[in-house]
Amino acid sequence: MLALLVFAVVWVGIRGFLAVGELQAAVPLAQAAQKQVVAGDAEAAQKSADELAGHAASAASLTGDPIWRGAEVLPGIGPNLQVMRVVSSSVDRIARDAVVPLASSAGSIDLAAFAPTNGAVDLQSMVDLQQPMHGARVAFDSADAALATVASAPVIGPLADARDELTALVADGGATVTALDNAVRLLPAMLGASGSRDTLLLFQNNAELRSLGGSPSALALVHADGGTVSMVQQADSGDFPKFSPTVVELPIETRALWGDNTASYIQDVNFTPQFPLAATIAREMWKRQFGTEVQSVVAVDPVTLSYLLRATGPITLTTGEVLSSENAVQFLLSDVYRNYAVGQQDSVFADAAAKTFAALTAGGLDSKALIEALAQAGTERRILIWNADPQEQAILADTTLAGGLPVSDEQTQNFGVYFNDMTGSKMDPYLDVQLGVGTVTCRNDGLPNYEIVVKLTNTAPADAATSLPTYVTGGGEYGTPPGSIRTSVHVYSAQGTYNLGVMLNGEPTGYHPTSDTGYTLSKVVSMLAPGESAEYRFGFLGGSAGEKDTRLESTPLVYTPETLGVALSCESALW
Structure with missing residues (x-):
């Protein structure tokens, strides 16, 4: 028995030492693979990913044998061994099911594919990424769930630091992968991959607050077909009447909180903090006023516009003002009210929206800055999306883009x-x-x-x-x-x-x-x-x-x- 115990201790100790070395070798490879995937360097990314997968698989194998698992029940040392195993298996899972497949696709990953050129978006690039990106999302979710089971395990300081650092990295990486997975699954449909598509844009004016952002001061109809996108119609709140009776039957609690105005005035559709309800109301108002039934509703605000101008560069309005990422918010939410009469203000807002849209779809913009701008606006709940198709909307469930409670x-x-x-x-x-x-x-x-x-x-x-x-x-x-x-x-x-x-x-x-x-x-x-x-x-x-x-x-x-x-x-x- 004593000999077996000594053997087990030596076995676990040696394998633990080797596993630590494998994990230490994996860290710089993971960082290198990430940069190479983003850069589209397929050959280098594949090489780094394969080496990473080898080290990660070795670490998982060294910490996953029956003797190691049996030692996890021992007091004191047991929790440390369990955490070591979970950390190793999590790195292995991410390397095998996320990094390697994405590295294989590195040659087709081009950030420019997410940006329009001459009014069109290359949808095939997004479609090609759907399978590897979703697999990567599943891998990150599995690793995150596994790490959560040992989050509070009492372990030695260095191992606790490594566990916590990996947990944070998995959470951050998982959030990015989830966002990209949602994008490559949803955007092709919204951009007309399966046929023409109409989307209603609501520009929320934060100078007059509503629960979801601000009063819709300008609206636009965007038509997409096969990736080709165009803004085909614009309107402002003055183009809509008071609808009586209400355009939809409001829930009793919504009526009690905000009254019938929520479904009577376009300016008040977003009194409710539930964007699916607000979008449904706005969609019906647009249909009754202009005859087009849209398949999607997207809400943005002037702050989002300022973020997008980082990617497009400054734009010049018809009135001569130059809007940039630094001055857009000040101009649109303050200066415009001092410089223009009430009757001119809505046309300035509409012009700013149209010029920004034209800059975004013309091509030549900074793709990385565009993705960063959209990500920041999404995190801050400044972009909200609703789709009439329940399956498409389900992709957004539990994200900030859905605009739920x-x-x-x-x-x-x-x-x-x-x-x-x-x-x-x-x-x-x-x-x-x-x-x-x-x-x-x-x-x-x-x-x-x-x-x-x-x-x-x-x-x-x-x-x-x-x-x-x-x-x-x-x-x-x-x-x-x-x-x-x-x-x-x-x-x-x-x-x-x-x-x-x-x-x-x-x-x-x-x-x-x-x-x-x-x-x-x-x-x-x-x-x-x-x-x-x-x-x-x-x-x-x-x-x-x-x-x-x-x-x-x-x-x-x-x-x-x-x-x-x-x-x-x-x-x-x-x-």
């Missing part, structure tokens, strides 16, 4: 904070927003308390009532004094949680507790004069014992909101 799971509690302009103005570039979330458990039953902090400040000049145009301030037409900002704030918790109330600057305040499609939520309405601030604290009680990681998603604003640190204790918690 926040989804929580066993590890994460997600909250949504949504803003709607109630001033009837374009004052929201002056609305400074700070957001934070904290949690603490003080109850004997283990249910956690959550607090979401929303701090709002009106940064408009003290003389905003007279120094800003009436169209910007609203002129008091809807009951808000010129210069003030009136905003509704809806904070969505998760299904199964409990509403605990709202504090305003440390004191209880009136609020509207309600629900939406099963989500618990609280609503308040803020009114701020120039220079005023308000700090709201929304309280919720978890529906099950145990604290989770907390995350916030919010309405995409003109600027990215500052994140507040929220440290709660049982003594400081307001509930």
Whole structure:
């Protein structure tokens, strides 16, 4: 028995030492293969990938034999061996099922394929990537799930650092691969690979906030056929009547929260934070007004346009202004209201949209910058996509592009904070927003308390009532004094949680507790004069014992909101 024990220790020790060497050799090869795949250097990428796969397979083999698995039950050393095995097998899985297939396709991977040239996109390049990209996604998902099983295993410091570093790399790489997998599966269909396709573009104006971004100030119809894309029609909110009765039958909770205007006015379709509903309404309004039933609806905002201008370079408007990635947001959400009469503003927005679209489809743009711009806008929820085809829409499920309500799971509690302009103005570039979330458990039953902090400040000049145009301030037409900002704030918790109330600057305040499609939520309405601030604290009680990681998603604003640190204790918690 003693001899067997000594043999096992030596066996595991030697194989563990060898496995560490194999993994150390694999790291630089993985980095090299990634760069070579992106560069389209097929020969070099294949060589690096094959070497990587060899080292990774060796590490997995060295840590996966029966003696090693049997030693994993030993106290102390066992968890370390288990983590070593899972790390090795995860690297092997990614190398075998992700890196090697993608390296084999490196010759056909060309970032320029994702960018139009002369109004057309090469769809075949995307189709050729569908199989290897989806296989890579499955590999990353499997590795991520395996690493999650040993995330909290008590292991020695160096191994813990390696595990955590690999987990972070797999998460980041998996997010990129998932996004690309979604793109190569969805874009060919949306660009007319199987026949002509019409898409409605909504340009959301963040100067007048809506839950999903901003009031749709300009719209366009984009026609695609076989990868050839053209903008065939433009309209603005003034081209639509008030529809009575509503164009769709609204859910009872939606009507209670935002009224029938959501399905009566094109400017208000995105009061709801559920983009599938907003897109369905906008699609029906466009069909009734212009006769075309689109298959997709895509929403973007001026901030997205500024990101895209990094790829296209500056554009010159018909009026002579030059828009760049640095000045587009300032011009479109502020300067245009000072420089042009109300009747001219919509035409300026339409011209900016058309010129940007023309620059994007003409060719010659920076493909890498285009992909980075789209990725950033997507992460910030500035691009939203809805497809009438359920199978196509399913590809977007659980991504930020789908524009659904926040989804929580066993590890994460997600909250949504949504803003709607109630001033009837374009004052929201002056609305400074700070957001934070904290949690603490003080109850004997283990249910956690959550607090979401929303701090709002009106940064408009003290003389905003007279120094800003009436169209910007609203002129008091809807009951808000010129210069003030009136905003509704809806904070969505998760299904199964409990509403605990709202504090305003440390004191209880009136609020509207309600629900939406099963989500618990609280609503308040803020009114701020120039220079005023308000700090709201929304309280919720978890529906099950145990604290989770907390995350916030919010309405995409003109600027990215500052994140507040929220440290709660049982003594400081307001509930």
